[in-house]
Amino acid sequence: MTDPRFYMKTKDLNRIEIDRSAILSNIANLARLTGPRVKIAPAVKANGYGHGLPEMVSILKSAKVQYLSLHSTAEAEIARASGWSGKIILVGGIAPEDIDAVIRLDLEPTVFEVKTLEKLGRLCRKSKATAKVHLKLETGTHRQGLTENELDRAAKLLARYPEIIVAGVSSHFANIEDTTDHSYARSQLQHFKKLVAHLRQLGVKPRLRHTACSAAVLLFPDTYFDLVRPGISVYGYWPSRETYVSYKLKGGKNKILKTALAFYSRITQIKTVPADSFIGYGCTYRTSGKSKIAVLPVGYSDGLDRRLSNLGYVLINGRRAPIRGRICMNLTMVDVTDIRGVRPGDTAVIIGREGNEEITADTHADWCQTINYEILSRLSPTIPRYIV
Numbered sequence: 185m186t187d188p189r190f191y192m193k194t195k196d197l198n199r200i201e202i203d204r205s206a207i208l209s210n211i212a213n214l215a216r217l218t219g220p221r222v223k224i225a226p227a228v229k230a231n232g233y234g235h236g237l238p239e240m241v242s243i244l245k246s247a248k249v250q251y252l253s254l255h256s257t258a259e260a261e262i263a264r265a266s267g268w269s270g271k272i273i274l275v276g277g278i279a280p281e282d283i284d285a286v287i288r289l290d291l292e293p294t295v296f297e298v299k300t301l302e303k304l305g306r307l308c309r310k311s312k313a314t315a316k317v318h319l320k321l322e323t324g325t326h327r328q329g330l331t332e333n334e335l336d337r338a339a340k341l342l343a344r345y346p347e348i349i350v351a352g353v354s355s356h357f358a359n360i361e362d363t364t365d366h367s368y369a370r371s372q373l374q375h376f377k378k379l380v381a382h383l384r385q386l387g388v389k390p391r392l393r394h395t396a397c398s399a400a401v402l403l404f405p406d407t408y409f410d411l412v413r414p415g416i417s418v419y420g421y422w423p424s425r426e427t428y429v430s431y432k433l434k435g436g437k438n439k440i441l442k443t444a445l446a447f448y449s450r451i452t453q454i455k456t457v458p459a460d461s462f463i464g465y466g467c468t469y470r471t472s473g474k475s476k477i478a479v480l481p482v483g484y485s486d487g488l489d490r491r492l493s494n495l496g497y498v499l500i501n502g503r504r505a506p507i508r509g510r511i512c513m514n515l516t517m518v519d520v521t522d523i524r525g526v527r528p529g530d531t532a533v534i535i536g537r538e539g540n541e542e543i544t545a546d547t548h549a550d551w552c553q554t555i556n557y558e559i560l561s562r563l564s565p566t567i568p569r570y571i572v
């Protein structure tokens with residue numbers, strides 16, 4: 185990763201850098217696990233898990249990836265405008281008003297309600313178009329999915345509307361990353377196989393079967409089928425500690441994932457504050473001695489979680505600068521009393537490495553008692569992203 189100090193010269197107060205080689209190395213390592221016959225459809229929903237969708241499109245165009253997994257037609261518009269000409273699976277489903285965009289942008293929506301097949305079929309017929317869909321099957325997550333007793337009606341509608349092509353059939357695991365006990369995931373997998381067999385009996389023969397998120401790709405070859413949909417691992421993060429432990433217990437190799445995102449801010453002001461002074465809203469912090477406080481132009485609206493108030497730290501000159509007082513909408517105060525040579529314009533590492541110190545989205549997730557997914561996906565899209 186580029187030395188953060190380099191960016192003192194640029195005008196951005198806050199910036200996010202994406203390490204292209206880390207993403208490409210993660211994709212290559214995931215592909216090594218799945219083998220060459222399995223297609224990879226990286227999940228780049230939520231602005232590429234905060235990494236920037238246009239940036240991820242630019243990076244993934246140079247990987248051997250034929251598909252992207254996105255949530256919505258709005259995201260697909262951005263992916264197409266950013267130059268993605270490959271296939272797109274919409275995992276989030278579609279509303280009737282999205283169907284025009286599905287046809288225009290050549291998207292492959294996930295369908296998990298019988299009535300969607302009917303609407304899509306009628307619209308395709310009217311506009312003399314065809315649409316590829318992925319049928320999502322209910323195997324135990326109870327979020328989206330056709331249940332076994334809906335398959336009959338789905339098959340009848342598909343027979344009535346040859347305009348709808350079943351490109352794939354999918355499901356999603358409920359707790360594969362939450363535990364080292366994978367019995368529920370295994371039961372979901374069995375159920376998936378049974379439903380796919382049932383569909384075949386009804387004359388529906390999807391080309392692609394897919395179930396695997398990152399944890400499944402990292403742990404269970406049985407879940408790969410024809411295509412996998414890894415998200416968090418593409419960005420170099422483990423889905424959970426449990427997944428990492430399970431992977432190590434299976435004898436998995438070290439260092440197959442590399443984090444790719446760094447988030448930098450810059451000091452805009454440094455001030456000396458007397459002992460016994462309050463810092464910030466709510467007077468939640470009071471200096472115990474004369475303190476040197478640096479102000480950063482970054483806050484919770486940028487995705488720096490307010491729960492880090494009086495708890496987290498940033499890195500300045502490779503040293504920890506604790507956050508003092510409450511994080512504001514656009515400003516954060518940090519203590520640099522014991523860090524020498526700090527000047528306005530210096531870089532503060534919010535997420536990233538400096539010297540022997542590293543702050544990751546996992547560090548933030550531990551501080552906030554949430555998951556790395558939430559930390560990454562809530563990084564504000566307004567922060568400029570740079571591929572390095």
Ligand SMILES: *Cc1c(COP(=O)(O)O)cnc(C)c1O
Nearest residue numbers: 227275356397398413414415416
């Ligand atoms: C987001 C998503 C994934 C990716 O999950 P990760 O845990 O990030 O790998 C896979 N499948 C579906 C349906 C998703 O919504």
